[in-house]
Amino acid sequence: MSQTRHVPVMLQRCLDLLAPALEVPSPHQPVVVDCTLGLGGHSEALLAAFPTARLIALDRDKEALRLSGQRLAPYGDRATLVHAVYDELPEVLARLGVPKVQGILFDLGVSSMQLDEADRGFAYAQDAPLDMRMDQTTGISAAEVLNTYPPGELVRILRAYGEEKQAKRIVSAIVREREKKPFSNSARLVELIRDSLPQAAKRTGGNPAKRTFQALRIEVNGELSVLERAIPAAVGALAVGGRIAVLSYHSLEDRLVKQVFAAGAANTAPPGLPVVPERYQPRLKLLTRGAELPTEEEVAENRRAAPARLRGAQRIREEER
Numbered sequence: 001m002s003q004t005r006h007v008p009v010m011l012q013r014c015l016d017l018l019a020p021a022l023e024v025p026s027p028h029q030p031v032v033v034d035c036t037l038g039l040g041g042h043s044e045a046l047l048a049a050f051p052t053a054r055l056i057a058l059d060r061d062k063e064a065l066r067l068s069g070q071r072l073a074p075y076g077d078r079a080t081l082v083h084a085v086y087d088e089l090p091e092v093l094a095r096l097g098v099p100k101v102q103g104i105l106f107d108l109g110v111s112s113m114q115l116d117e118a119d120r121g122f123a124y125a126q127d128a129p130l131d132m133r134m135d136q137t138t139g140i141s142a143a144e145v146l147n148t149y150p151p152g153e154l155v156r157i158l159r160a161y162g163e164e165k166q167a168k169r170i171v172s173a174i175v176r177e178r179e180k181k182p183f184s185n186s187a188r189l190v191e192l193i194r195d196s197l198p199q200a201a202k203r204t205g206g207n208p209a210k211r212t213f214q215a216l217r218i219e220v221n222g223e224l225s226v227l228e229r230a231i232p233a234a235v236g237a238l239a240v241g242g243r244i245a246v247l248s249y250h251s252l253e254d255r256l257v258k259q260v261f262a263a264g265a266a267n268t269a270p271p272g273l274p275v276v277p278e279r280y281q282p283r284l285k286l287l288t289r290g291a292e293l294p295t296e297e298e299v300a301e302n303r304r305a306a307p308a309r310l311r312g313a314q315r316i317r318e319e320e321r
Contacts, residue, residue, distance in 0.1 A: 007305065008042045009302065010247060011042065017068055018243050020243065021241055023050065024241070026103075031106070032046050033057070033101050035106045035230065035234065036059065038061075043072060057082065060085045062135070065083055080187070088166070089237055106248075107228075107247045108246065143182070145157075155167045162212055162215030168195065173184050194209070202311050214250065221304060241316075243287065248291075254309045283319065
């Protein structure tokens with residue numbers, strides 16, 4: 001088991017962003033939600049840093065919930081762990097009888113546990129079954145996507161989710177090969193991608209299979225459609241004064257977060273009004289200038305932090321009814 005799996009990304013900066021909402025003395029216990037529990041690194045730090053807070057943590061991966069449950073056991077009933085996808089946050093809060101929360105954290109992308117457990121098929125560096133489901137009890141695997149999707153749909157996925165310029169070449173090779181024998185393991189796919197790319201494309205940007213694996217993972221787990229629902233739902237769950245911090249790892253995720261935050265921070269009044277009525281006033285205040293990046297020191301210590309982008313926002317008013 002590699003040590004990198006226990007290093008939460010941009011941890012101190014996330015705690016600093018959320019602190020003003022979780023340190024306020026209040027008659028009620030402040031509630032913080034970790035929407036992406038993983039191995040519990042961020043959750044453990046939140047419980048330790050804010051001793052009066054209650055944590056609600058979500059994950060779709062049952063193995064992550066089991067391991068984190070052991071890690072967070074010392075905090076007793078301050079931690080409530082829930083098997084759910086993060087766009088189910090409103091239902092989870094309703095079930096727990098929590099109307100509004102003071103802090104929300106998202107750490108998007110694949111947990112380091114999933115990358116490190118060879119048999120999950122997330123990593124292109126080792127041969128494994130092409131599964132890639134974060135919740136292995138439901139949905140279709142990466143192998144099924146490769147073996148059954150029409151070529152045009154595969155090209156769309158590789159372009160949209162992997163930003164893969166060579167999508168057509170790769171898909172032509174996949175279609176040719178799957179007719180001979182369906183795909184089941186990652187090594188064969190990695191080799192096929194290497195063989196189908198022109199020399200120049202192989203020289204840049206790390207492992208040439210990286211973009212295709214990212215695209216398949218996003219498709220298998222419905223990550224972008226889930227995120228499109230989850231970020232507005234999370235903003236809606238924040239109490240006034242509450243704060244949200246979102247760590248994303250590729251431009252598509254970051255763009256979605258940026259759009260939701262920008263819309264919430266905008267004045268929506270028609271132009272020319274002498275006084276802007278309350279209902280048109282911004283609901284959010286941005287806490288980061290653009291997306292913040294990890295420091296060079298952090299990237300040197302934890303290579304998985306390299307692509308991270310952090311955005312934060314604060315709820316400054318209620319929705320108008």
